[in-house]
Amino acid sequence: MLGLEYFSFADLWSPLFLAGMLLLTAGYFVLIGPLSDRFFGSAPVLFRHRALFVSGMFFLYLAQGGPISLLGHLMFSFHMVSMALSYLVAVPLIMMGIPEWVWRSALKVNPFRRLSFLAQPVVAALLFNGLFSLYHIPVIHDYVMLHFSIHRIYYAVLFITSALMWWTLINPLPERRMASGLGKIGFIFLNMVLLTPACGLIIFATQPLYATYSDPDTWALAMGYCVPSDPAALLQAFGGPTFFGWMSPKVDQQVGGIAMKFIQEFIFASMLAYVFYHWYKKENGQDDNEELPPSSGLESGSLTRA
Template sequence: MLELTKYFSFAELWNPMFLFAMIGVVILYYYMIGPWREKHAPGENAATVKQKTLFVSAIAFIYLCHGGPFNLLGHLMFTFHMVNMSISYLIVPPMVLLGIPAFLWRAAFSAPFWRKLRFLMHPVITLLLFNMLFSLYHVPIVHDYVMTNFAVHRVYYAVLFLTAFMMWWQIACPVPEWNRLSDVKRMAYVFANGVLLTPACALIIFSDAGMYATYNDPQVWATAMGYCIPGDTNYLIGQFGGPEFFNKLGIVDDQQLGGIVMKLVQELMYGIILAYIFKQWFKREHEDELPNPEIA
């Protein structure tokens, strides 16, 4: 990280405008759970410390991955790109969902208009949408196209982010009465997610050649760096030659490590979620067998 400061400016590393935007999101959050709640939903419980911590931490992760140093690192090494993808789509969504109190979700989706789109939230649709878009993105020709066409990049990332929330809603639904899945079905849903993501990870891990021009072709890399550096980025080729200047692992090892990182984060997150759901299910199924302290 310190070495990068020799080659890139403070603004290119830390993106102050994006930081201010994320600070604005946190301020809005505290307004909605504070003054807005007191005025429009005075009977609702206040957000807990846990919820506040989850939401603020999620916003910090979003900033680091899409505006902070990890954003730049993700354009220099595929491993960091996959770290960003893992955090953005496997960690941040459930943190945001659980960090926003249920009364805000009810207020946001109370309009009759949303009922017309309810079919999009069917568990099978959300399962397939996210995993198909995520896997398609890692097909080399698609990945390189998205990474070098800024408008397409923004739209694709926004849609992928939205479908990640739709998928995680089935697992970590923040509004109890809107939950469509029983505990057993949620466990099966998590397992299905793990299975569907495996082919994309395996494609990356077991490839013995660099698949993405973004990380091995100097011209394509320089174009993709336009997300982090304003103006004409072709000077990077003359100054550094290509991404290999920053990649000490080598193209193939970096690529394989990126796939391993994604798979490990996926397994860790889904494992934690499965354990939590199983614990809650087991507790409910056996609560009648627990001794009643009042009777004792």
């Protein structure tokens, strides 16, 4: 299906990456379990928050190490789905699964405190959306795809800036909240607008923009970082990326841009509805809880002590 049958188990599931993700997940459960007593104000973590963290790690693995990652090297549309899952789905799920007492301890670390200005709403929005848009300028995208170390570094930076961007919306610490309900609504609209130019460039382009999805030689070189195979062998076996797609490179590119924008709009529209609902209730004196559910089972007394 989709040409996946031509690749090995290791190509499809990236066992080393999977092992790393499992170790990180195990470390999370050790942290909130046996090691939790070492944190001031620690408390049992609710099941839903554990489920959020595991779900986030699952989507991150699927997008960066599973079949979607491989498909993202074959078709641009899957590349954009991978990007959306990595930075618009996995990141907030992982963050919501981390307990408040872990966040408090982590944010006391000196380097984090010095860089706290990066989490300011406008700065964070410009950083993530700017780097995302920059990455999808054709010449930069093809260069990053052809240089493995830069590719990994760029994706790590996108992950960090995505977390900074999401912090404004899902920050569970009352003492560190930087935006009111109305401010969050404006912040959501800002993010929806900032990503539009990049998606528009991709959707309305009159020709394929990315050599890694249209030029066989460039595609074969980029694939060499995804599967352990000689580029010449890949070209001999498949001829190029069009072997795997039922759409032309131009249509595949357009579908990718539409998919990215649709996923972003759906996620932020859902967040907008949530924030607006609780902001409206607060303004009318019905409810003062405008945030997402807290990420730990702390009682109010524990919060006071913290």
